[in-house]
Amino acid sequence: MKKIKLGISSCLLGQRVRYNGEHKLEPYLKYRLGKYINWRPVCPECEAGLPVPREAMELYGSFNAPRLLGVQTQTDYTHFIQQFITKRIAQLKEERLWGFVFKSKSPSCGLKGVSISSGCLLNYFKGEGLFAKAWRRLCPFLPLTDEKSLKDSLGRESFIIGLAVLADWQKTLTLKKSAQALALFHRKHKLILQACDLKTWQVLHKLPRWAKSMARWPFYEAYQQKLLVALKKGLAPERHQRVLSFIRNYLKRLLQPQERQRLTKTIKLYSQGKASLKDLSQLIKAYAQKYHRRWLLSQSYLKIPTQEWAQAWEIP
Numbered sequence: 076m077k078k079i080k081l082g083i084s085s086c087l088l089g090q091r092v093r094y095n096g097e098h099k100l101e102p103y104l105k106y107r108l109g110k111y112i113n114w115r116p117v118c119p120e121c122e123a124g125l126p127v128p129r130e131a132m133e134l135y136g137s138f139n140a141p142r143l144l145g146v147q148t149q150t151d152y153t154h155f156i157q158q159f160i161t162k163r164i165a166q167l168k169e170e171r172l173w174g175f176v177f178k179s180k181s182p183s184c185g186l187k188g189v190s191i192s193s194g195c196l197l198n199y200f201k202g203e204g205l206f207a208k209a210w211r212r213l214c215p216f217l218p219l220t221d222e223k224s225l226k227d228s229l230g231r232e233s234f235i236i237g238l239a240v241l242a243d244w245q246k247t248l249t250l251k252k253s254a255q256a257l258a259l260f261h262r263k264h265k266l267i268l269q270a271c272d273l274k275t276w277q278v279l280h281k282l283p284r285w286a287k288s289m290a291r292w293p294f295y296e297a298y299q300q301k302l303l304v305a306l307k308k309g310l311a312p313e314r315h316q317r318v319l320s321f322i323r324n325y326l327k328r329l330l331q332p333q334e335r336q337r338l339t340k341t342i343k344l345y346s347q348g349k350a351s352l353k354d355l356s357q358l359i360k361a362y363a364q365k366y367h368r369r370w371l372l373s374q375s376y377l378k379i380p381t382q383e384w385a386q387a388w389e390i391p
């Protein structure tokens with residue numbers, strides 16, 4: 076399997092680049108997800124030229140345009156870091172990264188919930204770090220997350236499923252471009268895309284058909300843009316439930332009463348966070364096999380949690 080390339084805050088891979096000369100190694104990211112991902116480490120503060128160790132920094136001022144100040148000296152690093160960030164993100168875009176995992180809470184890398192001091196004693200509000208904010212603005216469609224969100228089972232599930240779909244898309248891009256190849260990819264990931272974003276899926280659904288009659292139209296680019304929009308939304312519980320209800324109704328007429336009960340119970344446990352997507356997928360897959368539902372068996376929604384990406388689910 077060709078690894079998918081993602082950016083990551085360097086300290087999460089164990090690089091000693093933090094202000095105090097330490098790292099924030101996340102073994103799950105480095106060793107477990109490292110089997111699937113070609114990590115591209117970036118430390119905006121170090122790469123901009125700040126030394127290790129350096130003084131701690133914090134965001135200060137307004138929500139929309141906070142300043143990055145040294146905690147002890149009150150030196151303003153905002154302009155220095157901003158200049159670097161814009162240039163660096165342009166370079167990284169050329170490298171075709173498929174997403175980024177940020178270090179949470181950092182005034183540079185934090186994606187959300189970063190403390191911004193208003194200037195009044197003990198008066199803080201929450202915002203985002205300068206580097207993460209620039210990524211969000213300059214690459215609005217790319218999947219972005221932080222190590223904290225990946226500790227939550229739904230956040231991790233959503234991120235891994237998105238990566239697996241993108242890895243397959245990366246593979247599709249290496250094949251000869253055709254309307255059939257696009258339709259094949261689209262059919263395989265139908266349930267995942269519906270679970271992520273039904274409206275975008277409806278637009279995506281038309282593209283392979285249009286592609287047949289418009290051979291020169293850049294339909295792959297259009298498809299990719301919509302695909303990233305859908306995956307970025309991720310698998311929110313209610314959207315998951317909609318697809319699971321669809322599967323339950325699809326199988327309902329075929330299942331024995333006991334099997335039906337078991338499926339309903341497992342779906343309920345899954346929605347309560349008491350069963351994993353892997354367990355649920357295995358059960359649905361077993362019924363689809365028993366009743367020869369080839370279409371359902373072809374869906375990546377059932378395959379991703381149980382096949383080659385399975386190890387990515389387990390947190391060591």
Ligand code: SF4
Pocket residue numbers: 084085086087092093094117118119120121178181183184
């Ligand atoms: S959080 Fe970002 S800026 Fe801070 S040490 Fe880690 S990579 Fe560097």
